[in-house]
Amino acid sequence: MSSGTQFSHQLRRYYGWYTGSFAAFIMLLAIGEYLGMSQAAIGHIFLFATIAIYAGIGVMSRTSDVSEYYVAGRRVPAVFNGMATAADWMSAASFIGLAGTLYFAGFEGLAFVTGWTGGFVLVALLLAPYLRKFGQYTIPDFLGERYQGNFARMVGLAAAVLASFVYLVAQIYGVGLVTSRFVSVEFEIGLFIGLAGILVCSFLGGMRAVTWTQVAQYVILIIAYLVPVVILSYKVTGIPLPQAVYGTVLGQISEREDELMNEASEIEVRRQYRYRADEFGRKIAELPVSLDAERAALIERLNALRLEDGSAREIALTERALRDLPRTAEEARARWEKQRAHALERARPPPRHATAHPGDTPEEVARSRNNFIALVFVLMVGTAALPHILMRYYTTPGVVEARRSVFWALFFIFLLYVTAPAYAVFAKWEVYSNLVGSSLTELPAWVASWGKVGLVKIEDLNGDGILQLAELTINTDVIVLATPEIAGLPYVVAGLVAAGGLAAALSTADGLLLTISNALSHDFYYKVVNPRASTHRRLVISKSQLLVVAVVAAWVASLRPDNILFMVGLAFSIAAAAFFPALVLGIFWKRANRPGAVCGMLAGLGITLYYVVSTHSFFGGSMENAWLGIAPIAAGAFGVPLGFLVIIVISLLTPPPPQEIQDLVDFVRYPQLPGGEGH
Known part of the structure; x- marks a missing residue:
């Protein structure tokens, strides 16, 4: 048996024991609730026990080896890299925000499901195997090598930091949301409790620690996501298979909508x-x-x-x-x-x-259709350009494993995404049938609980003492976290969902923090400022940058800038416009050169940011300035085509890259060429 196969068998055994132990832990807490354990105790145990698990894995995975710190030693098996990628990918937006968006937007929310899953097809076909063949550590690394020097590297670095930072703020906001609600602390205190968990996971072991922590986090988040909706499906329909039976409930919702619209x-x-x-x-x-x-x-x-x-x-x-x-x-x-x-x-x-x-x-109708198509496009190409996702394919043993890990990542993500529409339908049925029409003096406790956090608001506008649908305001981020309480399920299920939301936010935050700190330490400090830096100094710089970025992101998140899904969508637009044209043309078109790539990245990123600022109310903009009625979340729909156009035109108007760069393209593109898999 090879060492790689033996390592994979060991991992399966370890994580099998871990999954069984976590299931037993849930059962013990359920028994404790039945015997009288308080809700506060359950919430605290879920929160601190899961953070302790992640911290333990992070401490055990500590390393001072550069290859282990940046790319986990390039020995992560495809299945486990797929799980880690899925956890890295399924952020607080997917876990907390997706079902809420489907709850409010219905069919229109399927743009997120379609775009996010479709994006992994682009990753598998266009990017993952070629970046793994190239080797090295980061996306700006590839841009610097392919486009000859530090100018392209620095533009890529700036775009990677910007996209990852916006995404990171959304994750830390999600952490604060979960901890403040389920541990009954102030939102700002909840932020820094979660921040401590993030830092322990990533500070000591880098990508090695983050990878094995993310596998553990995926197990928790998928169990947490499936359990409540399966119970709710059985409660409403008698069949514990929500993905197959929610269509029946959707028909009942349509009938209820007819009644409410005419009352x-x-x-x-x-x-x-x-x-x-x-x-x-x-x-x-x-x-x-x-x-x-x-x-x-x-x-x-x-x-x-x-x-x-x-x-x-x-x-x-x-x-x-x-x-x-x-x-x-x-x-x-x-x-x-x-x-x-x-x-x-x-x-x-x-x-x-x-x-x-x-x-x-x-x-x-035309504006709605345009927004749907634009959002699907941006989420697909944004998925294929996110630096913290593409970095994961540097960690596999080879090109074949990189392709396989994309398949496994898509499978593990599918388990959650195929369930999200069912989540939205069952939650909406509970609200429409059991909450709307209730007396304001007899509202369930969850309304007051989430009202204290500012995410549920009720206004008796007509003064009749009865809750109408139009008088109820629910933040999209509440639907998943509150569904167990909405449905009257045991509180241990609500605690489990909170633990899953925390796992989703922490796993993505770890990957994003590592992307930012590695880019600053490797691509800026080591490649530009001090190429003679020792291994020890590079790791010290990376860890210090990680700490600074985490604190700044937590401070920005404490300002509650916007809902989680918009911030994540903005990160996708930034990544799509800045990276996708330069990466794809850099791999598949030898004629793409440095002036074209730099101008294309700057043009795509510039038009995207301009559009967001001019159309989003948070920045003082207005949708009156929108082009074709496209919402600011899909601003990358303008940046990506412009980036391709500028790179192609300027590359054709300027000299081609030298022969060694064209040889690099051949090396990355064609596995049959001699020279091994690294570069």
């Missing part, structure tokens, strides 16, 4: 939101007079309450309203525009779950 109370609430939007429109049109009038009215009301000995609560609320009032007309315009847009959104009936490309007019 007088629902129509009245949507009309009230329309009135509110019109009022905000009036105030915006009359600025700055309307702002002065509102401030004067609040001052007058506050004085009257004080003179008439009004209640302390009314006085406090009025003081708060006065304090929160915008200070300038510009600030008022920005805030009221956002509130007007929210009111207009609530005034419209939600899209029907099974309707493809919804819209009231042909223009809206």
Whole structure:
């Protein structure tokens, strides 16, 4: 038996014992809950036990060998690299955000499923085996070698850091979300609890520690994702196979949607939101007079309450309203525009779950279809260009294993993605049938729990004391985490889901942190600043960069910049526009040269960032500036074609690369050439 086969058998045995032990751990906690263990204790045990597992693997995998630290010694078997890639890939966006997006967007949310899975086909066909044949450590490494020097390397480095940092912030935000809810601590404290877990996994052992931790995290996250929806499927349909039976429940949801859309109370609430939007429109049109009038009215009301000995609560609320009032007309315009847009959104009936490309007019339908296609495109090419995913294919023993690990990664990802639509349907059925129409005095406890974190909001707009669908606001990030509570399942299931969400966020955060720190230490410090640096110094630099980046990302995440799925989508657009044209043409077209690649990467990245800033409200932009109605999350749809065009045109207008670079392309492309698999 070869050493590689023996190593693979050992891994199977170790992780088999680990999976069985984790299942027994869940059963023990379930028995503990039955015997009276508190929910707080269950939440704490899940959180700290799983972090302790990851930390233990990280400590045991510590290394000071450069090859082990950067690429896990290039000896990770295909199956386990597939599991690690799946865990690295299935971030908080996939675990926490995907089912929530499908819950709200219905058919339109399938763009994420289609794009993300389709992207791995591009990885297998266009990139993974060729990058493994090239060898080395990072994506900027390939760009520097293929496009002759540090200019292309530095552009690639900047793009890799930017895309990975945006993605990392989303993961740490997800960590804070999970820990703050299930350990009952402040959101910011939850961030840094999770940050400690991230650092212990990656700080000591680099890619070696991250790889074996990610395999362990995949086991937890897939169990956590499947268990509640299987139980919920059995509860609703009597069949514990949600992927096969959710279509029946979807038909019932369509009938319930018909009822809700025609209820007088629902129509009245949507009309009230329309009135509110019109009022905000009036105030915006009359600025700055309307702002002065509102401030004067609040001052007058506050004085009257004080003179008439009004209640302390009314006085406090009025003081708060006065304090929160915008200070300038510009600030008022920005805030009221956002509130007007929210009111207009609530005034419209939600899209029907099974309707493809919804819209009231042909223009809206066309815009919806354009966004669907653009998002699928961006997610596919973004998947094939994400540095932290492509780095995983440097860790396999050879080119054949790199191809096989793409297959295994797609299989392990499929297990979650084929379940996400069922998750959304069963969660929506529970909300539509058991929550909507309830008395506001008898709402389930989970509404208050998630309301404290600011992710569930209820407003009795028509004052009837009954919850209408239009009066309920649920953040997309809540659906998966709250489904066990929504369905009335044992709290141990909710704790399990939290542990799975934490595993998903931590596994991706580990990979992203390592990508950023390795790029800064290897591609910037070692390749550009100090090529004579010793092995020890390179690892010290990498670890220090890892620590700094982690703290900065946690600080940005504490500002709660946007929902998880948008931040992840933005990272895909950045990676797609910056890397995909340069990587694909660098492998398949010998004529691509340094001026073309550098200009193409800068042009693609520049137009993508410009489009996001000009169209997304977080940056002060507006969808009025959108081209073809494309949402900012799919900005890379403009950057990728521009990148290809610029690289091709400028490469043809400038001298071809030298013969040694064209030989490198042949070496990477054709496995039958002599010279081994490394470079």
